[in-house]
Every structure is written in structure tokens, then in C-alpha cells.
Amino acid sequence: VYKTGALLENSAMSDARRFSIIPIRAVGLVKRQHDWRTLAALCSYTSPLGVAYPNQQTLARDAGLEQSHISKALRRLHPRGLIRSLVPKGKKRPGAFRRGLRYQVLYEANAPLPSAKEIEAAPLPRKGWRND
Numbered sequence: 001v002y003k004t005g006a007l008l009e010n011s012a013m014s015d016a017r018r019f020s021i022i023p024i025r026a027v028g029l030v031k032r033q034h035d036w037r038t039l040a041a042l043c044s045y046t047s048p049l050g051v052a053y054p055n056q057q058t059l060a061r062d063a064g065l066e067q068s069h070i071s072k073a074l075r076r077l078h079p080r081g082l083i084r085s086l087v088p089k090g091k092k093r094p095g096a097f098r099r100g101l102r103y104q105v106l107y108e109a110n111a112p113l114p115s116a117k118e119i120e121a122a123p124l125p126r127k128g129w130r131n132d
Contacts, residue, residue: 020044023107029080037063038073039082039105046105051086051114053102074103081109 020043030036041063045052056074060067077083086102104114 020046021107023082023105025107025109026082029082030077032073032076034063034065034069035073035076037065038070039077041070042074042083042103043105049114050105050107050111051102052105053100055100082106084111084113086114 020040022040022043026036026039030039038059041059042052042054044062045054045058054062056067056070059065059070063070065073074083078085082105084104084106086104088101104111
């Protein structure tokens with residue numbers, strides 16, 4: 001049986017970061033709880049330029065949701081102009097269906113595409129990350 005509360009207790013993030021930045025525009029655009037939690041989890045992986053590339057299983061673990069809910073939430077966030085899918089980069093992981101997507105969190109409604117250098121910016125370090 002799927003229980004959100006139990007997943008949240010078991011997946012509590014433990015690292016040195018104290019906050020992440022979520023677009024203020026999301027307050028008026030996001031209505032569903034799963035969409036909020038997905039956006040918050042995605043924003044916790046963004047570089048200072050808004051580029052992130054966590055996989056959906058990682059987002060599901062951090063948000064305390066099932067992967068299918070993450071996938072649906074990402075599809076709802078995209079047309080609202082809160083995220084943009086970027087071209088995957090690098091090689092496919094062994095056993096993976098395809099290369100993982102990269103995302104750009106759009107802090108401004110008509111944010112430009114990141115430059116090649118910005119796309120290559122590493123995500124924020126996850127110091128003290130606990131692997132359970």
C-alpha cells in the first residue's frame with residue numbers, strides 16, 4: 001500500500017543546504033500538491049542558473065511520491081512555463097531506457113535558453129548527502 005507520509009519520513013533529505021529557490025510565479029500557477037512537491041524537489045537540484053538534471057526516481061524519493069506522479073507533474077509544469085526540458089547530454093547509463101533529461105527552471109516567464117556554457121554548469125553540491 002502506498003503511503004505518502006511513510007515515504008516522506010524515510011526520504012528526508014539530509015545535506016548542508018538550507019534552502020532552494022522556487023519561482024514566485026508558481027504561487028499563482030501551481031494548484032496540485034504533487035506538482036508543488038515535484039517543483040520543490042527539482043529546484044533543490046538547480047544550478048545558480050536554473051539548470052538541473054536529477055532523474056525521476058531521485059525526485060520521487062525526495063518528494064515522497066511515486067515516479068508516475070513525478071512524470072505527470074513534470075508534464076503539467078511544462079505548459080505553465082515553470083520548467084523547460086533541455087536536450088540530454090552525455091552517454092546513457094547502463095540499463096537505462098534512454099539518457100536522462102535535463103531541465104531549466106524558469107524563474108522568469110520568457111527566460112532565454114541557457115548558453116552551452118550555462119548548460120554545462122554543475123548542479124549545487126550535495127554536501128553531507130546520506131545514502132540510505
